[in-house]
Amino acid sequence: MTRFRDDAEVHPPMDYAGYKSTALRHPKEPLIILPHRLTEVTAPVFGEDRLREYDNDLTRGPQGEAIGQRIIVHGHVKEDDGRPVPNTLVEIWQANAGGRYRHAVDQWPSPLDPNFTGAGRTITDDKGYFRFLTIRPGAYPWRNHPNAWRPAHIHFSLFGRAFTQRLVTQMYFPDDPLFFQDPMYNSVRDERAAKRMVSAFDYESTEDHWALAYRWDIVLRGEEATPTEEPHA
Amino acid sequence: MSTTPSQTVGPYLAIGLPWPDGPDVVPPDTPGRIRIHGRVFDGAGDPIGDAMIETWQADPDGKFGPGFRGFGRCPTDAEGAWEIFTLKPGRVDGEQAPHIDVSVFARGMLNRTVTRIYFADEDNAGDPVLESVPEARRATLIAQPADDGYEFDVHVQGERETVFFKV
Ligand SMILES: [Fe+2]
Numbered sequence: 001m002t003r004f005r006d007d008a009e010v011h012p013p014m015d016y017a018g019y020k021s022t023a024l025r026h027p028k029e030p031l032i033i034l035p036h037r038l039t040e041v042t043a044p045v046f047g048e049d050r051l052r053e054y055d056n057d058l059t060r061g062p063q064g065e066a067i068g069q070r071i072i073v074h075g076h077v078k079e080d081d082g083r084p085v086p087n088t089l090v091e092i093w094q095a096n097a098g099g100r101y102r103h104a105v106d107q108w109p110s111p112l113d114p115n116f117t118g119a120g121r122t123i124t125d126d127k128g129y130f131r132f133l134t135i136r137p138g139a140y141p142w143r144n145h146p147n148a149w150r151p152a153h154i155h156f157s158l159f160g161r162a163f164t165q166r167l168v169t170q171m172y173f174p175d176d177p178l179f180f181q182d183p184m185y186n187s188v189r190d191e192r193a194a195k196r197m198v199s200a201f202d203y204e205s206t207e208d209h210w211a212l213a214y215r216w217d218i219v220l221r222g223e224e225a226t227p228t229e230e231p232h233a
Numbered sequence: 234m235s236t237t238p239s240q241t242v243g244p245y246l247a248i249g250l251p252w253p254d255g256p257d258v259v260p261p262d263t264p265g266r267i268r269i270h271g272r273v274f275d276g277a278g279d280p281i282g283d284a285m286i287e288t289w290q291a292d293p294d295g296k297f298g299p300g301f302r303g304f305g306r307c308p309t310d311a312e313g314a315w316e317i318f319t320l321k322p323g324r325v326d327g328e329q330a331p332h333i334d335v336s337v338f339a340r341g342m343l344n345r346t347v348t349r350i351y352f353a354d355e356d357n358a359g360d361p362v363l364e365s366v367p368e369a370r371r372a373t374l375i376a377q378p379a380d381d382g383y384e385f386d387v388h389v390q391g392e393r394e395t396v397f398f399k400v
């Protein structure tokens with residue numbers, strides 16, 4: 001039977017004092033191990049019918065172009081043995097160039113952009129490749145600790161090919177000076193793991209007089225190697 | 234190569250994740266369609282109004298594959314309430330009682346939590362996953378019949394904490 005590798009040590013703890021909202025939103029009872037049976041090794045398959053034209057271009061607003069630094073965000077979705085995850089749905093959402101979300105709860109004094117909703121989606125191609133055109137999001141304040149600012153980021157949601165692979169994460173930008181005080185980023189205890197959430201500036205993929213580019217590969221849990229059967233005596 | 238770490242969905246998941254047909258695992262006119270609904274609560278017993286429930290299940294014959302989406306998604310409202318419309322799953326791989334795998338996402342959760350829905354009016358005896366759960370806590374995994382389907386609340390923490398799984 002297929003078993004997906006245990007990657008629990010990569011992920012943040014559910015109870016993390018630095019991020020105050022975890023206090024009442026983490027289970028206290030021990031987790032029960034769920035074996036990887038049929039429901040866990042399968043996942044929904046979504047086709048192009050889930051997409052509308054320009055869903056992967058967040059810069060097109062109803063009255064014109066969104067304001068901000070135009071960027072290409074692209075990369076591959078892979079499993080931990082390097083094999084691509086083709087034809088999988090990738091959903092993103094983000095703040096605008098000024099760090100403001102189009103959401104009733106976000107009321108900090110930074111302007112909304114009528115031409116930026118901040119939501120996008122695409123499906124990886126047969127090599128696991130995805131590409132978005134968007135605006136570089138701004139940093140934004142929140143109330144977790146005094147003078148708290150989230151580093152610029154784009155929220156990503158991925159399905160993979162198994163329930164075990166479902167992942168929601170955030171993509172960051174290189175050398176952000178706000179990492180040091182951000183509990184989300186620092187909740188990932190292994191520094192090398194945290195760096196895997198940071199995209200790379202990709203000069204090769206920039207487009208002259210059009211857009212800068214960032215590359216980010218997303219790695220999902222892969223299968224444990226099948227043990228080789230002992231030959232029968 | 235190592236996996237990319239999880240991060241919270243944050244307070245603004247409603248911008249990117251809900252779909253108009255998210256709760257419709259099957260379309261509205263499907264014969265046998267049932268509603269499964271419930272509320273999500275935090276450790277103080279307060280409703281979580283910015284969570285999202287996702288469901289994944291077999292079809293009524295216990296099969297996964299094209300022809301049955303199997304997937305539901307519903308953000309919670311201010312009362313913590315969610316709902317999906319689906320067909321009751323069949324027994325899976327001969328051994329497992331009808332069940333639905335559930336992911337819960339929310340601000341304040343650095344990773345999803347995973348639970349399972351079983352059904353009070355099914356024969357759950359001998360289900361290997363349910364049997365691995367201490368008997369006193371099994372009831373948190375069992376949806377109760379309601380007027381138009383089933384009811385299943387999620388208590389993320391607290392006295393009635395739902396059983397969560399490590400996948
Ligand atoms: Fe955010």
